[in-house]
Amino acid sequence: MVTGAETMSTYRIQGATGEWEVVIGLEVHAQVTSNAKLFSGASTAFGAEPNTQVSLIDAAMPGMLPVPNRECIRQAVRTGMAIEAEINRWSRFDRKNYFYADLPQGYQISQLYHPLVGEGQLLIEADEKAGISQDKVIGIERIHVEQDAGKLMHDQHPTMSYVDLNRCGVALMEIVSRPDMRSPAEAGAYVRKLRTILRYVGSCDGNMEEGSMRADVNVSVRRPGEEFGTRTETKNVNSVRFVMQTIEHEARRQVDLIEDGGTVVQETRLFDPNTGTTRSMRSKEDAHDYRYFPDPDLLPLELDDAFLEECRASLPELPDAKRARYVGELGLSDYNAAVLTAEVETFARFETLLAETAKRLGKGEKDVATQVANWSLSVAPGVMNALGDEANPAHATAEAQAVILQMQAAGEISGGQAKEIFEIVLKTGREPAEIAETEGLKQQSDTGAIEAEIDKVLAANADKVEEYRGGKDKLFGFFVGQTMKAMQGKANPAVVNELLKAKLG
Amino acid sequence: MTELTELGVKAIRDGVAAGDFTAREVAEAHNVAVAAAGELNAFIVTTPDHALAAAEKVDADRAAGKQLGAMAGVPIGMKDLFATQGVQTTAASHILEGFTPEYESTVSQNLWNAGAGMLGKLNLDQFAMGSSNETSYFGNVISPWRRKGADGFGGNADLAPGGSSGGSSAVVAARIAPAATGTDTGGSIRQPAAFTGICGIKPTYGRCSRWGVVAFASSLDQAGPMARSVEDCAIMLGAMAGFDPKDSTSLDLPVPEWEANLSADLRGKKVGIPKEYRMEGTDPEILESWERGKEWLRDAGAEVVDISLPHTKYALPAYYIIAPAEASSNLARYDGVRYGLRELPNGAGLQDMYAATRAEGFGDEVKRRILIGTYVLSAGFYDAYYNQAQRVRTLIARDFEKAWAQCDVILAPTTPTAAFALGDKMDDPLAMYLNDVFAVPASLAGLPAMSVPAMLNGEGLPLGLQLIGKAFDEQGVLNAGLAIQQRAGFDAKPEKWW
Incomplete structure (x- = not known):
């Protein structure tokens, strides 16, 4: 088994100027299994009519206040325990400020400075066929909990976009890996294993088609053994296959770019499942200044022994x-x-x-x-x-x-x-x-009936019996076959064997 | 019926309970006073039917022999920062004009449950940002007070009722309402109370639920009562306060029996006089009121001791970083998408709609604070401003903690000056902000603090004294306030000109 940086991966991109290694980190957003949203009592069921699962808090009506949902916190803590992570008894929520129509508050409540879960790890198993030569431990930097945003619908009206706030405020865990993966296969194995763990724990249904789990894929390339290159982040990739495609495409794109004399710019990209390629969404220069600061509507989250004990005992x-x-x-x-x-x-x-x-x-x-x-x-x-x-x-x-x-x-x-x-x-x-x-689907174990048939078979094949007794052991199978045939295949083979052996001496 | 409007909360409650008059008579008398006070511009909307309905219920309950609530039969003014179900709630901003909530704030609901009724929604500084009630989209509130001219006649300049709870202070001082709700983020209950010769208490942060109160700065906002006596404040605060599971910062503590435990006997109590509050430029008459305050408290049996709150001078700058930072985020929800004003210029996209809506919907002071708040939270400035201000806030809280080793309650002026004329400070935000210099430290520390009227100055305007108490010790603040009230004998009221 190897851990993190001491990677033994042999996955290489063949460039015009030599071999390149790909470095991958994943931020997986997993929707917490809970009947209610992170800070409101609204339901979280998937597939409801638009805007039917929206509380006053989710719609950010004036004067509304968030109250943490204990079950969401519990699930995130249990997930942290399942990846052997440090659980922070003191954590805090921060506001991430930006304007968008799917974000009624004008900020997302998240955890930047003091996440709920600290360092953990996850094991991916050796898979020779996939090029993973041995078991490998992938580091997990942190898990924090945050609110999901709503959904814009652009196809409902010729000139206007509609907003569905059903998903708005649903609890997400953001599970941030270390940049420990070195091939698309490792990344795929990581996502699958993480999904398995989440489903074991019951903290996320892992349903990638419904968006319960999606990954932001960070990719950079470097000459084997050299310093990390500049990374790009491809957002909201929603299947294991797409994660792997994103990495393959992004690594190849970066290698080609560098070998053509260009430089990789740190940017956010989008994956297009139809073409299997990524395209630029916004560069670092255009990046939002999220103006994170501690949410003054919420007290720090302090977890006591009894709570942690219950979380652990329920794993x-x-x-x-x-x-x-x-x-x-x-x-x-x-x-x-x-x-x-x-x-x-x-x-x-x-x-x-x-x-x-x-x-x-x-x-x-x-x-x-x-x-x-x-x-x-x-x-x-x-x-x-x-x-x-x-x-x-x-x-x-x-x-x-x-x-x-x-x-x-x-x-x-x-x-x-x-x-x-x-x-x-x-x-x-x-x-x-x-x-x-x-249906007569039973086999005969009645020794009497079988013996009677054996006697008939042996009598009818006296010559073969002689040969067998003369040392032609292979004929045993012949007698078995004849007996089974006589019994229409319904005799218990073990009984037949036993009786034959006894009779043939 | 005019004499009914002279009555305070306790007198009305007791009079209704005793059958001296009906709650309906009280509500009608106040509705008449409200209708006659248009010139003060203290109400954004009036709700005479709400007051009458509540009164009728109280009268019916009394007739049926039911137990009456702590505010039974008392019609009050509701600062238009509290969401009121079915009644427009604007925070005095154009951006919320026409917004009618489907929900009732916890504090207002508590008051209705206690038997109070609503005369109307009171004007205020827009989003509670201001110290003179001049930032309201619905126009200035004009103080019922007028300066006594040198010729013995009243001066004509319209005076500020203080802010942000300027509508509240104006109607209580003018005998239009016996009491009103206020909210205090950095002095918005105490300063207007001082300017208008009434009492107002900001309780310990978390005593009153913030649920349903339009947020200005969440870590500072606290509701409280404004009334004409300490007793009335104690009664009304008792009705407003209480743990609310819908507010994560709400105090999970029982509400003390403040009214029952009122006592002006301060023997054994120590009153701290913070030397840092003796600031340069403070009005000599303010200093004189402070001296009188010390004497009154000594007379009530307290020992007066000098204390030091060394970080006081950093309080105002820290406040004007923290409050705008929170406001810049709290006000992001007013975006034209779901409720309130929407400005959608021809061909506008989402960003254009945001810009147009917020440009049109917010007043200058609100924009100024959003800009300040956005700036201090920005990458590269966050540590130097926001984090530094939070550290200052911790130091200020520590100052008070140390002071409590020496005293039980702190006496200080509420404001550095008496009420100023409308328009005087609108061009100079810093001068305006300085008004809150004595009020802000208690806000940053989350401590209960109250203003009680002390005296009139040479121009015939009221001056208030501030009492700051330990966390959760509203009783100590109220009791010291009561001792001052009994000795100050303040019974001045504005001459009716409206």
Whole structure:
């Protein structure tokens, strides 16, 4: 594992004059999961009719005052704890002043001077295919909370713009990384991992399409090992793929510019998803003077031990810990553990099924983990995908699946039968046990019946029996096949094997 | 009925409760006085129906044997900085002309809950920025007071009622309202009270909710009562104050029983006399009133001690950085987008609309302060101005902290001069700002401070004395004020000319 500056990335931009390294820092804005806005009681639900979720405070009516929403602060603190960050017991809100029609107060309440969360870090995992040769720790400088702005709508009227203030005042966490990333892949991995952590913690739904998470991408280039170059900041990039495209385009643009004798200017840029390119929005000279100062309507935020204790106690098992436990305690492969822990829904389904299966089988979770993992990651998705729209995912209850796994483990059904039963479950919602019974999807474990068939097979193939006994071991498979065929494939292979071995001596 | 307008808050409340007269009679008498006082230009809008409705409710409650509130039957003036539901609220600015809130400020709601009614919305300096009530878009308020001419006749110059609560001071002094709300950011209750011979108290910062009060400088703005006696101030402050979860800076403390605990017996109390308030250029008559004040407090049993507030001279400059800085941000919301004035010149874009709206909507003084505030917060100046001013503010608060080791309450003049004529200082903002030199330190420190009338000067104009108390000790301030009131025997009132 490497940290921050001691990067081992080998990602290079090939320029006309040699190799260049790209340096990336990300500021991720994550909408805090909360029913109410950061400083007002208005609702935060996405997709409501314009201006239906606006309080007097959000509309900045005269004399209105902000009151911090404790739940938003709590979520930001829990997020800070999840990235092992320093939590500042004393923080303060500042006003960032600028005029725009989507900003009714004429200022955004943010935290410049004393953020809620200080230094933290996040681990991105090695991914050979993506060119990330080993695990790497990305530094996080800070997390502060701030208000989101409203939304301008330019397509509602030929000459006027409309303003929707529903989003205005919604709580955001701004998560600022160190400039520790050295390739688009690392940046992509960082955003994905951050999203995973946020979703684990429950502090942000991570929905990039709805704008719940968006990134400002800071990019500069330099000769490997030299000082940082001048950076540009591309605003509001709203998918992992676009973040990577932004970096690729921006790095190439900067290299070409420098190699052509130009210089990179510090500026704010916009990403165009249609072309995959960035363009200048405003240069440093045009930058706003935000006139930050402490918001006099708000007292400093002071967090006591009880509050912090509750935040910590309410944290779930986090992705890195969970992954390590899946490998170390459940005995899963690195790959399976990584896939199962990437998404909250995935591990939640897995853990429910695991618990249900272990209970039904009367075994420890680690004894059935591999079976459940294989079922969850390959068997069940395979059946679902094959069925497509015919499958009703609501029928895929943990109970139904656990019953199937239980029957399989008990030797009552074969792997193939398990799939067939699950297919019917998905289509109809019928009980697995009933399906196995009714549809004849059970394998024969009755030794008497199997023995009778074996005797017939051996009698009919006396010559082969001689050969086998003469040392032609490979014929064992032949006898198994014949027996299974005679049983229409419904015999329990383990029983067949056992009985055959006994008979053949 | 004219005598009803001579009554103060306590007398009206007690008289209504005793059945000596009805609340409706009180409201009607005051409505008549309001209607007759147009020349003072003290009201931006009058609300006689509000006063009558409140009075009728009180009378009905009394008839039904219900418990009456602390302000039951008292019609008051409401400074037009408080949002009043369904009644235009302008902050005396063109930019809010016609704005009618759908909400009621916490303080005004508290007063209505206590049984008060509203005579009208009172004129003020625009966005409470001013010391003479000459910055209102709706015209100057004219003080009911006139100078006594050398010939024994009244001088004719229109005098300033003080500011920013100039409408409030004028109507209370002129017996048009028994009391009015004020707000004090850097003296806006105390200075007008002193100019018009009435009482006014700015409580500890956070006592009265700022929710629904149009903001000037959030860290300084504080509402308070203006009335003709210390008792009336105590009663009305009790009705206005209280914790408000909608204001993060509101004090989460019970409201003390100020009225019940009034006492002019100051034995065992120490009164501090800050030497730094003896400034060059202070009117000799002001100094004389100060001397009398000391004597009165000694007479009430207090020990008078000299104290030092060494950073006093930095208070005014610090105030004129901090208050405009906050104002420049607080007033950004008046942009023509959602309410109030919108100026949209032909072909104008968003920036043009902002510029045109704000150019048209704000008065000169407001613009001056927005510019100052924007400047002191700008990159490169922030440390030298805003941060430095905040450090000064801390030092001033520390000055007071140290002083409390030596005394319980501080006595000082409220203003360096008596009321001046309208127009006298409008061309010289610095001279105007100097009016608040004695008022501003207590504002910066968030301390309770009150002005009580002491005497008339040679021109027949009132002079006020200021009492500054420890944080949360409004009682100490009121009690010292009561001791002065009892000994000053101030009963002068303006001759009616309007």
